[in-house]
Amino acid sequence: MFLQYGEAGVFQKFTSVVLKCINSSEDSLCVNGRDTANPKFYNMTLGSRYGCLSMNPTLSPTSSPSPTSPTPSSSHGVGVGTMVIVILLSGIILYCGVGCLFHRTVNGAQGTDQIPHYAFWSSIPGLIKDGWLFATERCRQKKDPEGYDSL
Numbered sequence: 001m002f003l004q005y006g007e008a009g010v011f012q013k014f015t016s017v018v019l020k021c022i023n024s025s026e027d028s029l030c031v032n033g034r035d036t037a038n039p040k041f042y043n044m045t046l047g048s049r050y051g052c053l054s055m056n057p058t059l060s061p062t063s064s065p066s067p068t069s070p071t072p073s074s075s076h077g078v079g080v081g082t083m084v085i086v087i088l089l090s091g092i093i094l095y096c097g098v099g100c101l102f103h104r105t106v107n108g109a110q111g112t113d114q115i116p117h118y119a120f121w122s123s124i125p126g127l128i129k130d131g132w133l134f135a136t137e138r139c140r141q142k143k144d145p146e147g148y149d150s151l
Helices: 080-106 118-140
Strands: 002-007 010-021 028-034 041-048
Touching: none
Parallel strands: 010 041
Antiparallel strands: 002 010, 028 041
């Protein structure tokens, strides 16, 4: 971590704080002081269990780390990616279900006419094909040896 402080965007002093992982319930701060090469730089080292990648959140400040306690990497909770996928799939199902119900009850639609935005969704495969052909067209073109494009 690097801190800068001064007046109105003019940084007069700089502080460098190195976060070090220690397996102890006691945190430590070692102030190394000013850098001899540049007196505007201050160096510090902060030792803490919160600096570890596999931090044990169940520890209280008075307890000591236990090798048998679970760590976040071994827990079986639901991750962010899973939540995004669940929300996305739920939204798609809700979109299709409510859209079909609306078209059926309000418009009296039957079959594929009740699918919301059917014309758009049915055009997607053709649009993907056109995009692929456009993107790969340069790779498939053969140039005339004299430098002219073929007709």
